[in-house]
Amino acid sequence: MGAPGTSPLGPESLRGYLLLAPALVVAFAMLVVPLLALIVLSFWSQDYFTLVKEFTFKNYAAIFALADKPIDFLANPFGIFEKPIYLTLLWRSIKMSLVATLIVVLLAYPMAYFLVFRVKRHKLVWLILITVPFWTSYLLRVFAWKVILGFNGVINSGLISLGLIDKPLEFLLYNPIAVTGTLAHSWAAFAILPIYVSLEKIDRSLLEAATDLGDGRLRRFLRVTLPLSMPGVIAATLLVFIPTVGDYITPTLVGGTEGVMIGNIIQSLFGKANNAPLGAAVSIIAMLAITLLVCLFLKLVGPGRSSAKGARA
Amino acid sequence: MSRLFRFDALFLYAVLYLLFLYAPVLLLPLFSFNDSIYIAFPLKGFTFEWYRQMAENGPLIQALQNSLKLAVTVSIICTALGLLAAKGLTRPYLPGKRLITGLLLLPLVVPVLILGIGLLVIARQIFEIPLSLFTVGAGHVLLCLPFATLVLTSRLEGFDRSLEEASLDLGESAWRTFWRVTVPLALPGIVASLLLCFTISFDEFVLAFFLAGNEATLPMFIFSQLRFPNKLPGVLALGSLILLFSFVAVALSEWLRRQDVQAK
Numbered sequence: 001m002g003a004p005g006t007s008p009l010g011p012e013s014l015r016g017y018l019l020l021a022p023a024l025v026v027a028f029a030m031l032v033v034p035l036l037a038l039i040v041l042s043f044w045s046q047d048y049f050t051l052v053k054e055f056t057f058k059n060y061a062a063i064f065a066l067a068d069k070p071i072d073f074l075a076n077p078f079g080i081f082e083k084p085i086y087l088t089l090l091w092r093s094i095k096m097s098l099v100a101t102l103i104v105v106l107l108a109y110p111m112a113y114f115l116v117f118r119v120k121r122h123k124l125v126w127l128i129l130i131t132v133p134f135w136t137s138y139l140l141r142v143f144a145w146k147v148i149l150g151f152n153g154v155i156n157s158g159l160i161s162l163g164l165i166d167k168p169l170e171f172l173l174y175n176p177i178a179v180t181g182t183l184a185h186s187w188a189a190f191a192i193l194p195i196y197v198s199l200e201k202i203d204r205s206l207l208e209a210a211t212d213l214g215d216g217r218l219r220r221f222l223r224v225t226l227p228l229s230m231p232g233v234i235a236a237t238l239l240v241f242i243p244t245v246g247d248y249i250t251p252t253l254v255g256g257t258e259g260v261m262i263g264n265i266i267q268s269l270f271g272k273a274n275n276a277p278l279g280a281a282v283s284i285i286a287m288l289a290i291t292l293l294v295c296l297f298l299k300l301v302g303p304g305r306s307s308a309k310g311a312r313a
Numbered sequence: 314m315s316r317l318f319r320f321d322a323l324f325l326y327a328v329l330y331l332l333f334l335y336a337p338v339l340l341l342p343l344f345s346f347n348d349s350i351y352i353a354f355p356l357k358g359f360t361f362e363w364y365r366q367m368a369e370n371g372p373l374i375q376a377l378q379n380s381l382k383l384a385v386t387v388s389i390i391c392t393a394l395g396l397l398a399a400k401g402l403t404r405p406y407l408p409g410k411r412l413i414t415g416l417l418l419l420p421l422v423v424p425v426l427i428l429g430i431g432l433l434v435i436a437r438q439i440f441e442i443p444l445s446l447f448t449v450g451a452g453h454v455l456l457c458l459p460f461a462t463l464v465l466t467s468r469l470e471g472f473d474r475s476l477e478e479a480s481l482d483l484g485e486s487a488w489r490t491f492w493r494v495t496v497p498l499a500l501p502g503i504v505a506s507l508l509l510c511f512t513i514s515f516d517e518f519v520l521a522f523f524l525a526g527n528e529a530t531l532p533m534f535i536f537s538q539l540r541f542p543n544k545l546p547g548v549l550a551l552g553s554l555i556l557l558f559s560f561v562a563v564a565l566s567e568w569l570r571r572q573d574v575q576a577k
Contacts (some may be wrong), residue, residue: 016406020417130331133335133559
């Protein structure tokens with residue numbers, strides 16, 4: 001940076017900006033503008049079929065207000081009273097995503113570790129093996145879990161034909177655990193690959209140095225390998241957490257009423273419930289919550305990251 | 314001794330993990346050949362019936378055509394824009410690079426649902442554009458562009474700028490230098506980017522769900538079929554074919570990426 005004789009408006013950087021212009025226009029027109037539009041929309045209101053374009057805090061008040069009557073969702077009464085329903089759902093979605101993310105990352109780490117340190121030959125084959133299930137239709141992957149866990153599903157019919165149970169187990173599908181488990185499966189590759197990359201980048205001589213200086217395997221892992229792979233762990237956490245909070249395919253297919261997430265509510269507000277302004281407000285609150293959590297997370301793991309950088313330097 | 318044991322434990326874990334990843338996915342081909350409309354054990358018998366039905370399903374073929382058109386167009390547009398952006402980002406001097414990179418990668422960290430409704434709001438309530446495959450395509454370009462940019466930037470980062478300078482010094486125009494030096498060097502990255510964008514667009518459901526009008530894409534068609542139990546075997550047959558094609562595509566792109574790494 002800061003090469004002599006170049007300025008932000010010099011021909012050298014101008015050409016860079018020109019090359020970047022089309023991509024920036026796309027990002028601006030289709031991301032920044034829609035987000036601004038959502039913010040504006042969230043301060044308007046919906047009066048049955050007409051959109052009232054007057055500034056109001058009504059939608060935000062509705063989000064933070066306590067529900068006074070049971071709210072129907074997908075024609076089922078919803079078991080939440082006296083609590084702000086949107087916030088309750090948002091909190092539940094975040095909890096489910098956090099648990100799913102934690103499970104994904106914990107399960108993925110040993111796999112990535114295995115790929116980097118134990119697989120000597122045919123690494124490409126292992127990588128392809130891991131990637132392939134994730135390039136099949138996301139819908140069908142989630143749906144496969146419905147087929148596995150369902151009332152007449154694979155587990156139940158399998159257990160019955162083996163004579164282990166008499167009647168199907170009903171607790172398998174349509175609950176938060178089914179959603180969390182399905183999410184943990186669907187997003188595994190997004191955790192393995194970043195951790196794999198960061199482990200692969202570790203300078204092996206640092207590991208040798210730790211061993212030479214008397215660290216045991218566990219100490220070496222905790223003091224060298226793990227801190228140095230933290231960038232990958234952080235990337236994996238964010239790559240899994242952010243999209244899963246807003247996911248709504250998984251809860252729709254395997255969640256039932258107990259597994260409803262904030263994405264379902266936002267979708268129904270823009271669809272059947274026909275209250276786009278409220279939907280926009282809920283989206284904004286959800287995005288703020290996610291951003292806040294991400295910032296908090298980065299702040300918390302920040303020191304670990306800088307020590308990893310220190311070790312590399 | 315302990316070393317051998319550790320290897321075995323980790324190896325066992327890796328195999329179990331692969332099993333966990335594959336079990337649900339492999340159910341699709343398994344039951345796509347099962348002679349029963351119910352997806353349950355025990356298996357009944359072997360049949361190609363579901364594949365035959367699938368081939369005769371008009372709406373399915375239409376949805377497949379829509380998705381193919383969409384994915385091809387989106388992957389070409391994104392790779393072209395991504396290549397230009399990667400050229401820009403890999404320049405040695407670029408003030409505000411972090412900010413620009415942040416903006417370009419922003420779609421990766423915004424939940425797709427929110428991207429979808431945001432685009433729906435501007436399309437319907439501001440510009441009053443009718444929803445069609447074009448609106449879906451626009452959404453997919455936004456979604457795929459960060460991936461294309463990332464893949465191509467990492468490809469261009471390692472390459473020797475003096476090759477381009479040599480070409481310019483030897484009297485080639487900037488345009489010919491781009492085609493005769495830059496593009497061939499970036500080719501593995503270009504192919505990987507095309508494949509990645511194609512796969513993302515081909516599989517994308519949420520944006521399509523919000524932004525498509527009457528023209529269904531393949532994931533939308535699949536979603537509409539999931540509600541009807543008697544349509545399921547056909548969907549499984551379709552899913553199995555997608556699995557097969559994905560495998561070929563992923564293997565191809567990984568192989569190309571490896572070529573690329575080895576070339577360095």
